[in-house]
Amino acid sequence: MRTPVCDELGIEFPIFAFTHCRDVVVAVAKAGGFGVLGAVGFTPEQLEIELSWIDENIGDRPYGVDIVIPNKYEGMDSEMSGDELAEMLRKMVPREHLEFGRKILADHGVPVDESTDEDTLQLLGWTEATATPQVEVALQHPKMTLIANALGTPPADMIEHIHAAGRKVAALCGSPYQARKHADAGVDIIIAQGGEGGGHCGEVGSIVLWPQVVKEVAPVPVLAAGGIGSGQQIAAALALGCQGAWTGSQWLMVEEAENTAVQQKAYADATSRDTVRSRSFTGKPCRMLKNDWTEAWQTPGNPEPLGMPLQYMVSGMAVKATHKYPDQTVDVAFNPVGQVVGQLTKVEKTATVVERWVEEYVEATTRLDELNAAAL
Amino acid sequence: MRTPVCDELGIEFPIFAFTHCRDVVVAVAKAGGFGVLGAVGFTPEQLEIELSWIDENIGDRPYGVDIVIPNKYEGMDSEMSGDELAEMLRKMVPREHLEFGRKILADHGVPVDESTDEDTLQLLGWTEATATPQVEVALQHPKMTLIANALGTPPADMIEHIHAAGRKVAALCGSPYQARKHADAGVDIIIAQGGEGGGHCGEVGSIVLWPQVVKEVAPVPVLAAGGIGSGQQIAAALALGCQGAWTGSQWLMVEEAENTAVQQKAYADATSRDTVRSRSFTGKPCRMLKNDWTEAWQTPGNPEPLGMPLQYMVSGMAVKATHKYPDQTVDVAFNPVGQVVGQLTKVEKTATVVERWVEEYVEATTRLDELNAAAL
Numbered sequence: 001m002r003t004p005v006c007d008e009l010g011i012e013f014p015i016f017a018f019t020h021c022r023d024v025v026v027a028v029a030k031a032g033g034f035g036v037l038g039a040v041g042f043t044p045e046q047l048e049i050e051l052s053w054i055d056e057n058i059g060d061r062p063y064g065v066d067i068v069i070p071n072k073y074e075g076m077d078s079e080m081s082g083d084e085l086a087e088m089l090r091k092m093v094p095r096e097h098l099e100f101g102r103k104i105l106a107d108h109g110v111p112v113d114e115s116t117d118e119d120t121l122q123l124l125g126w127t128e129a130t131a132t133p134q135v136e137v138a139l140q141h142p143k144m145t146l147i148a149n150a151l152g153t154p155p156a157d158m159i160e161h162i163h164a165a166g167r168k169v170a171a172l173c174g175s176p177y178q179a180r181k182h183a184d185a186g187v188d189i190i191i192a193q194g195g196e197g198g199g200h201c202g203e204v205g206s207i208v209l210w211p212q213v214v215k216e217v218a219p220v221p222v223l224a225a226g227g228i229g230s231g232q233q234i235a236a237a238l239a240l241g242c243q244g245a246w247t248g249s250q251w252l253m254v255e256e257a258e259n260t261a262v263q264q265k266a267y268a269d270a271t272s273r274d275t276v277r278s279r280s281f282t283g284k285p286c287r288m289l290k291n292d293w294t295e296a297w298q299t300p301g302n303p304e305p306l307g308m309p310l311q312y313m314v315s316g317m318a319v320k321a322t323h324k325y326p327d328q329t330v331d332v333a334f335n336p337v338g339q340v341v342g343q344l345t346k347v348e349k350t351a352t353v354v355e356r357w358v359e360e361y362v363e364a365t366t367r368l369d370e371l372n373a374a375a376l
Numbered sequence: 377m378r379t380p381v382c383d384e385l386g387i388e389f390p391i392f393a394f395t396h397c398r399d400v401v402v403a404v405a406k407a408g409g410f411g412v413l414g415a416v417g418f419t420p421e422q423l424e425i426e427l428s429w430i431d432e433n434i435g436d437r438p439y440g441v442d443i444v445i446p447n448k449y450e451g452m453d454s455e456m457s458g459d460e461l462a463e464m465l466r467k468m469v470p471r472e473h474l475e476f477g478r479k480i481l482a483d484h485g486v487p488v489d490e491s492t493d494e495d496t497l498q499l500l501g502w503t504e505a506t507a508t509p510q511v512e513v514a515l516q517h518p519k520m521t522l523i524a525n526a527l528g529t530p531p532a533d534m535i536e537h538i539h540a541a542g543r544k545v546a547a548l549c550g551s552p553y554q555a556r557k558h559a560d561a562g563v564d565i566i567i568a569q570g571g572e573g574g575g576h577c578g579e580v581g582s583i584v585l586w587p588q589v590v591k592e593v594a595p596v597p598v599l600a601a602g603g604i605g606s607g608q609q610i611a612a613a614l615a616l617g618c619q620g621a622w623t624g625s626q627w628l629m630v631e632e633a634e635n636t637a638v639q640q641k642a643y644a645d646a647t648s649r650d651t652v653r654s655r656s657f658t659g660k661p662c663r664m665l666k667n668d669w670t671e672a673w674q675t676p677g678n679p680e681p682l683g684m685p686l687q688y689m690v691s692g693m694a695v696k697a698t699h700k701y702p703d704q705t706v707d708v709a710f711n712p713v714g715q716v717v718g719q720l721t722k723v724e725k726t727a728t729v730v731e732r733w734v735e736e737y738v739e740a741t742t743r744l745d746e747l748n749a750a751a752l
Contacts, residue, residue: 002751175649176718195571196581204648205572205581207603207612208715212648227583236583236612238747239740272580272588273551300676339584342552364615365748368741371614375378 001234001361003243005189005221009034009145009168010062014244015234015354016191016223018066022050023256027350029061036064036148040125044133051141064146064170065138067131070284071152073308075127082130086123093121093306093313100303101314104296110321110328122316126282126309128155139165146170146189151200151284153178153185160186172225172246174202174209176216183217190217191246194226198249198338200286201226201277207240214241229340231360235368249338254350260326264347266335272342281319281334283311289335293318377610377737379619381565381597385410385521385544386438390620391610391730392567392599394442398426399632403726405437408734412440412524416501420509427517440522440546441514443507446660447528449684451503458506462499469497469682469689476679477690480672484708486697498692502658502685504531515541522546522565527576527660529554529561536562548601548622550578550585552592559593566593567622570602574625574714576662577602577653583616590617605716607736611744625714630726636702640723642711648718657695657710659687665711669694 003014012032019025025035037054039047047065054063070076074092075085102112125131135158138144147154147162148170154162162169163186170189173179182190192213194206202209206226214222224237225246234245252259253267270289277285280297283306288294293315297305305311315334322333348356379390388408395401401411413430415423423441430439446452450468451461478488501507511534514520523530523538524546530538538545539562546565549555558566568589570582578585582602590598600613601622610621628635629643646665653661656673659682664670669691673681681687691710698709724732 001747003747175647177647194581194583196584202649204715204718205570205583205603207570207582207609208572208648208718211606211608212718227581230587232587232616233583235615235744238744239611239615240608241740241743271551271553272584273578339580342580342584342588362748364617365744367617368611368615368744371377371379372738372741 001238001244001358003221003238005223005243013354013358014223015357016064016244016246017251018246018248019251019257021251021256021258022054023258024251024254024350025054025063026057027254027256028251028354029058029063031351031354033354034062034064034146036066036146038066039131039134039138040066040068040150042125042134044137047134047137048140051138051144055141055143058143060143062143062145064148065134065144066148066150067134068126068150069128069131069152069154069158070126070308073127074310080129082123082127082133085127085129086121089123089310089313090121093310094303097303097306097314100296101317104293104332105318105321108292108328108332110325110332112317120317120320121313123309124312124316126312132158135162139167148172148191153181153187156185170223172200173213174204176212179213179216179222183220187220189221189223191223191225192242193246195277196287196339197226198275198287198341199336200282200284203277207236210237210240210242227338227340229343231357231362232364234357234361235364249340249344250353251350252337253344253347254353255347256350262326262330263333263335266330267337267341268345268347270337270341272339275337275339275341279305279311281312281315283308286336287338289337289341291331291333291335293332293334377614377620377734379597379614381599381619384597389730389734390599391733392440392620392622393627394622394624395627395633397627397632397634398430399634400627400630400726401430401439402433403630403632404627404730405434405439407727407730409730410438410440410522412442412522414442415507415510415514416442416444418501418510420513423510423513424516427514427520431517431519434519436519438519438521440524441510441520442524442526443510444502444526445504445507445528445530445534446502446684449503450686456505458499458503458509461503461505462497465499465686465689466497469686470679473679473682473690476672477693480669480708481694481697484668484704486701486704486708488693496693496696497689499685500688500692502688508534511538515543524548524567529557529563532561546599548576549589550580552588555589555592555598559596563596565597565599567599567601568618569622571653572663572715573602574651574663574717575712576658576660579653583612586613586616586618603714603716605719607733607738608740610733611737611740625716625720626729627726628713629720629723630729631723632726638702638706639709639711642706643713643717644721644723646713646717648715651713651715651717655681655687657688657691659684662712663714665713665717667707667709667711669708669710
């Protein structure tokens with residue numbers, strides 16, 4: 001499955017693994033793929049610690065960092081610092097929403113956090129003001145060779161800055177229209193994510209979206225995202241003209257991941273019909289397991305989700321509680337995952353997954369060859 | 377792209393074309409594929425005329441018929457004849473819904489049909505009582521070798537009856553659970569349709585659904601549906617273990633189709649984000665172009681769509697008006713199509729489409745071979 005993008009990045013297989021766990025980044029790299037650390041939940045100081053750990057453990061292999069600068073969000077036109085912006089946004093969160101969030105938790109027997117608003121209402125890296133310091137940290141690490149933006153075209157000066165540091169820029173998209181904007185802005189690798197995908201995604205299915213994006217931006221390389229959790233699915237992506245696979249869900253179900261046993265059991269038990277695109281955690285449509293939290297925020301009569309990044313300032317309390325009380329929170333936890341969750345039934349070693357995908361890819365392409373040979 | 381199912385059915389390419397136009401059935405067969413006539417809108421007498429025409433024009437090539445027997449619908453447990461059932465169901469349609477439908481048409485300057493309820497509120501073939509006579513007609517035609525059910529597992533006695541007549545049974549599904557029910561009932565060919573698909577479809581995307589169904593029912597052959605409109609997409613389906621492609625949207629955009637120029641222009645102009653899964657025409661989620669009719673039925677405060685087959689007894693007036701006043705009705709017409717509509721930009725000859733798909737398939741599999749060779 002070697003494609004030009006493998007040579008450009010110096011990797012063996014075009015398997016890109018999005019994860020929030022540094023151990024998974026390292027394990028994927030060692031197995032021949034490319035690990036990408038999701039930075040949104042880390043302060044710049046925490047991110048520095050994570051990347052230093054990766055540097056020490058990854059040998060001479062490259063890796064990436066994923067940030068989130070949406071093309072539209074509350075407060076995007078301000079010139080404020082991250083702290084000032086957080087202060088302003090905190091005041092915009094209606095009491096009604098906070099109380100509704102606390103009630104959902106209380107109704108599920110989850111202890112409600114009584115700390116101050118400043119502790120509770122976290123802005124995280126969902127804005128340019130808070131993502132830019134993350135980029136600065138990332139660029140201090142020479143083996144960090146790719147920065148991906150999960151939710152829009154990165155700002156022009158940021159692309160220029162990353163290129164000047166000799167690194168590449170990637171960006172996700174859900175339509176050929178967005179892909180064209182990325183390509184025109186100088187993005188090096190475009191990730192076309194179908195509506196099957198976990199996390200933020202559009203509505204157009206992968207089988208339709210991928211070839212449209214490939215055609216739109218050629219010769220810019222396109223990675224396929226949304227619905228990939230096997231070598232057969234990678235073969236399908238390459239048949240449709242993509243140069244590799246950008247994957248996320250599978251890496252929640254590896255031994256190296258920090259996900260709790262309760263959450264991994266929820267993923268293992270879920271079918272592909274148990275996910276929903278919901279605005280209830282981040283404010284933008286984001287695919288995750290359906291549960292009582294997602295249902296509550298879409299029931300008519302209840303408060304409607306706020307925009308990004310305000311909604312996370314509310315849902316952050318559920319995310320925090322999940323880390324603190326994993327056994328009690330599965331019904332209200334944030335369990336982002338794609339429809340491919342229906343294929344995930346057990347926790348495996350990262351290296352085992354990569355090996356299996358390569359074998360499955362070879363089997364799939366061999367089967368096509370045999371069909372073609374038999375037809376002659 | 378020759379697979380075992382080609383030999384079983386005696387066709388050159390595993391390209392299955394669902395269409396409501398007899399001319400397309402014949403043109404696809406002559407190009408080496410397998411045409412399937414959607415019977416739902418025909419009375420048994422009309423269907424007899426269509427199939428006789430196909431028999432006269434198709435040479436010695438086989439073809440299929442698609443019927444609709446949902447697994448759940450209003451009146452399904454009655455033992456009534458089709459006429460009795462229609463009479464009963466007509467009384468169940470609320471006046472409010474009929475008036476709302478007429479108002480949408482009137483608001484768009486479409487002349488409102490003043491004929492009697494019996495003329496207007498058509499039951500069509502959406503039930504076992506009305507589909508069974510269609511099956512009887514189809515079985516009188518020896519070149520008609522496959523009957524597909526679009527919306528559920530066909531009744532056991534119907535499967536037995538079709539098998540006794542030496543024909544095969546196919547059925548669509550949107551989950552491995554439904555696929556298992558089909559296989560256990562003795563369905564010969566299972567069609568896995570992803571949520572991208574036009575017409576009735578589920579929510580799981582093709583790239584995820586197809587391999588799950590293949591795994592669930594092996595060795596029963598699976599056809600891939602939902603999002604296929606090119607040879608690359610067929611290659612992807614075969615890489616995922618399917619034996620062929622069940623396609624629909626493309627055949628709305630061929631010269632042999634009866635679709636009006638106005639409708640074909642609407643399809644040509646649409647992007648993949650312009651479709652919606654709506655209950656506003658048939659009562660079950662069905663993918664079509666978004667327009668004022670689909671919007672009206674999902675606006676809070678307006679009447680909600682009825683179940684199947686009641687909703688079509690209301691929307692039938694819009695379908696009828698579309699045939700009568702095609703220039704005025706594009707905003708309220710029933711334009712079923714999949715997300716693949718974004719790839720469809722012009723009207724072509726059926727034979728040209730089939731040739732192109734075969735060439736694209738060969739290109740896609742050749743590209744995979746070259747990647748594999750370069751990696752060695």
